[in-house]
Amino acid sequence: MATPLRSCVACRKKETPLGLLRLALVRRGEELIVCPDPNRRISSRGAWVCPKDDCIHKLSNKGVLARAFRQNVKMEPGLMTFFKGFIQREDS
Numbered sequence: 522m523a524t525p526l527r528s529c530v531a532c533r534k535k536e537t538p539l540g541l542l543r544l545a546l547v548r549r550g551e552e553l554i555v556c557p558d559p560n561r562r563i564s565s566r567g568a569w570v571c572p573k574d575d576c577i578h579k580l581s582n583k584g585v586l587a588r589a590f591r592q593n594v595k596m597e598p599g600l601m602t603f604f605k606g607f608i609q610r611e612d613s
């Protein structure tokens with residue numbers, strides 16, 4: 522059985538979910554916040570990004586996350602820093 526592939530929201534490359542970091546869309550009051558979900562535990566709409574500096578950096582571009590979730594969303598302030606920790610961990 523083939524593993525379903527997911528696309529990175531930044532570079533659009535298709536990967537298995539194990540090779541990607543998950544972003545989850547969480548409602549907080551009136552706002553929709555994109556949070557990191559590295560353990561894939563949050564059951565909500567999700568998107569995926571490569572554990573690469575380039576791709577994580579592109580998440581800050583206006584429009585990338587809005588396009589991924591097809592609505593206006595905000596990014597959790599610590600999200601990029603958090604994901605960058607995953608890159609370093611893979612390098613060491």
Ligand SMILES: [Zn+2]
Nearest residue numbers: 529532571576
């Ligand atoms: Zn990517």
